[in-house]
Amino acid sequence: MVAARMAGEETVGVPDSGHPASEIRPGVMIGRDDELRRGTEMARDAAAGHGRLLLIQGEAGIGKTLLLRNILDEAAALIPHVVTGAADEFDQRLPFATLHSCLQPWGHLSGQAAKVQELIRDGSAEYPVIEAFLALVEEWCVASPVAVAVEDLHWADPASILLLRRLGKVAGQLPLLLAATVRDGSGRRDVKALADSWRDDVASIQLSPLPDLAVEQLVRRLAGGKPGPALWEIVTGAAGNPLYLSELLTGLARDGSLRTEGAVVDLVTGEAGLALPSALSEAITGRLAVLSPETSRLLKVAALLGNAFTLAEVAAVMGCPATQLLGQIGEATEAGVIISQPDTMAFRHPLVRAVLADGIPPSARQALHLQIAQALSSGASPERSAGHLLAAGPAAGPLLPWLASVADDLAARVPALAADLLTQVLDTHSAPSGQVTGQLRSAFAAALLRSGRLPDAEQVARSALAVTHDPRTRAVLRWTLASACAGRGATDRAVDEIAAALATSELTLAERARFSGLQARCYITLSQANDARVAWEESVAAARTSGDTEALAFATAAATGSRAWDGWIEDALAFADVSVAATESLGSRASAQLAPHVNRGICLAELDRDAEADQAFEDALRMAERGIGTDYLAWGYQCLARQWFWQGRWDEALGQVQAGLDLGDAMDMGRHLRGLSALIAVHRGDREAAASQLALLSGPAPATSPGRQSAHTPTWALALAAQANGDIPAATAILRPVWGVDTERDQLRYLRHYLVPDLVALQLAAGDDAAGRRTADSIRKYASRRTAPALRRSVRHACALAAGDAAELLAVADEYQQARRPLFAAQARERAAALLAGADQPRQAETALRQAVTGYEAFDAAWDLARADAMLRTLGVRRGKKGPRRRPRSGWEAMTDTERIVAGLVAEGLSNPQIGARMYLSRRTVQYHVSSILTKLDIVSRVELAALVVRHGGVTG
DSSP: OOOGGGGOOOOOOOOOTTSBOOOOOOOOOOSOHHHHHHHHHHHHHHHTTOOEEEEEEESTTSSHHHHHHHHHHHTTTTOOEEEEEEOOGGGTTSTTHHHHHHHGGGTTTOHHHHHHHHHHHTTOOHHHHHHHHHHHHHHHHHHSOEEEEEEOGGGOOHHHHHHHHHHHHHGGGTTEEEEEEEETTOOOHHHHHHHHHHTTTEEEEEOOOOOHHHHHHHHHHHHSSEEOHHHHHHHGGGTTOHHHHHHHHHHHHHTTOEEEETTEEEEOTTOTTOOOOSSHHHHHHHHHHTSOHHHHHHHHHHHHHOSEEOHHHHHHHHTSOGGGGHHHHHHHHHTTSEEEETTEEEESSHHHHHHHHHTSOHHHHHHHHHHHHHHHTTSSOHHHHHHHHHHHGGGGGGGHHHHHHHHHHHHHHOHHHHHHHHHHHHHHOOOSSHHHHHHHHHHHHHHHHHTTOHHHHHHHHHHHHHHOOOHHHHHHHHHHHHHHHHHTTOHHHHHHHHHHHHTSSOOOHHHHHHHHHHHHHHHHHTTOHHHHHHHHHHHHHHHHHHTOHHHHHHHHHHHHHHHHHTTOHHHHHHHHHHHHHHHHHHGGGOOTTOOHHHHHHHHHHHTTOHHHHHHHHHHHHHHHTTTSSGGGHHHHHHHHHHHHHHTTOHHHHHHHHHHHHTTOOGGGHHHHHHHHHHHHHHHTTOHHHHHHHHTTTSSOOOTTOGGGGSOOHHHHHHHHHHHHTTOHHHHHHHHGGGGSHHHHHHTOOTTGGGGHHHHHHHHHHTTOHHHHHHHHHHHHHHHTTOOOHHHHHHHHHHHHHHHTOHHHHHHHHHHHHHTTOHHHHHHHHHHHHHHHHHTTOHHHHHHHHHHHHHHHHHTTOHHHHHHHHHHHHHTTOOOOSOOOOSOOSSSGGGOOHHHHHHHHHHHTTOOHHHHHHHHTOOHHHHHHHHHHHHHHHTOOOHHHHHHHHHHTTOOOO
């Protein structure tokens, strides 16, 4: 197989017999027919609608990129839309640098691609960039099959790795080939995690050294003849590596050491003892040695710019017109060192760039990096210049004033890079002025905070405050210090720092509102309800006086949380509405820390306004696609999953749990998401799934966990798991603290009321009737002045249990059913049945139990169902095998009404974003529905789904 077109179609003539062979033709692929066939088959599958993942692995120079490009060429007629890019070793600290390289040629052709590029340039959070790119790929896949190919994955930035992980999860649904090349032994844990996440679906092609027959064929192709004995002895030293072999032959031809004799190419007589490169890097060095000094200097500058570069960048660094460099560019291109790409130049292979960069002495390399940083510092994107400034080391001094002017921007956009650079600068340089020093230290502390290095952020901010006198800089440092203390669980210190800030005259009214809002949240964590109320009241007053919309959004968000956590749901909803309005009016200025729609959804759910609550959570996801509220996105998924758990939509709830876990573990939400997953597994009797989740929940919650203000799903799951194992005392002991003396003192019941009926039931089962009555009395007192319907039902349930009142349990079961809380309705009926059976009312008990069984069957609560069946048997009733009354778990009839609508829109050819726009859902929610549909129908692609819809005569909602 010949792939000369990948590197140019130039033809090299074979010298006459006996003449030296002076030219070698690169860019050919030999000995990879099986791998090419396999990759091409995968591309055909993708084009047919069955998405495929392809990972090509091997050592440097083994031909990974060439194989990938040949696969794409072979499939060009089937996959016309190809998006390719390469990771760059120098750009690993820049978020989405690899993705940006893929989109580079598409920005002027696609408005959506340009939008993604703009999000990257603006330093947007990961979630909106990922969602925008996934939406773009889905839109493209509606029009035609698509290939997304990433070269040199081992150098990709972490954000792009995360994106590829997310894309890999949906690739199978789309006419998409997702391919990547990766070098063996990269040691990157995130790259390994990506490969592991693809493992079940990926086809991995491991490129081994070429066998001798292929090596001979490659020599024939490159040198124009069969290798003679002397040449063969040399080429076998290339260990079957095509690039190494090509460089060896190129060097020999360049030096006049090859000649042809008929159909044989061998060493020139007398060259048997020729000194040859012992490694690939030496072979490349030999190729570079023949270039002119001017071209060598240009290439060294280009090598430090990265694998791809522009002539304008090189000219700016070298301080000359671009036209003056055209001769050197021509020489380097003719020598096969660089190649031309659309809009850029690039090194023929990353190893060529590496050899050039490594050949520059360290001091000269630092000086060149400084020149590059200076040349790039006037550009719109400071992070590239910052990366070179970091590489400049001690030479960075002349650019410190520039760095101070962009440090805040860098801390916000590329916090990890900013933290590394500012660490180096502040350790090795004396800043030119006190103000510049303050600016650098303030940005340093902020970068550490945003990078999650909270202890370091606290230390740096505290030290900087001691030596900084500018009021504006001090205000920023105080906010960083307080936020770092709060974030690492040092809430007492956070309160002290906030109080110190509020006691000064350094803060504006808007800043006072934000500090007081953070103070309210800290007081809630410390269970100081009265202090929390004073703080949020001061926050709201300051925000309204200042007239600052952002301050009002933060202040009313703090008020919402405080009122909700103390159980005053109607008040909390009123503040949430104000916060939502303020946040939406901010538009793109709204920050990642504002998520009022989530709080609003919680309040609405407690008030039985489920449709509005579902919409509020969906609004939160749609806002997150614009970068708003992303700090609380995992919490939003947890709240929506919890809502669907209460509604009996357990499979959908598990989908939201996984979506939240995919985001990472901000705010310890992973613990609560897994707690909900474990809770569902316990109810379904899935011991294996429950055990896998419970193993991650048994330890104490971190100090920063928001568990004290949550529904306590981890504790709930652990308690019910103990109960399922027959250990009632252990279950009671686990659940008791959720509504105990500390809770009374804290006045923080929030959503804990959902657990109280189970706690009372456990206390009664343990024979401690008095404890059950005390718990019921406690929740009754708590609810006496609160009117949220969800709380009132929990009170009636707990009190009816403690009083042994079967009629009241049946009445509250009807309320639960009307409110769409089927699990709690079934539990109330089951408990009522036990009381009726004990009161010698078997017929009424059987009726209640049958209703409970119907409820449990609806969401496959096998543990609860087995318990109810056992009670029926004690009444002499055997249900027999009547078949499930619930919706089937698979097949056409298993689809929900929403899924039927989504399936119909997929069959119409709409993408997930288009379906989301029509149904007012987030793209991620539509993706979940599509995945659920494919699972239920036992198919893998949208193409198959569309065909099924047509065969069923369409679907209706």
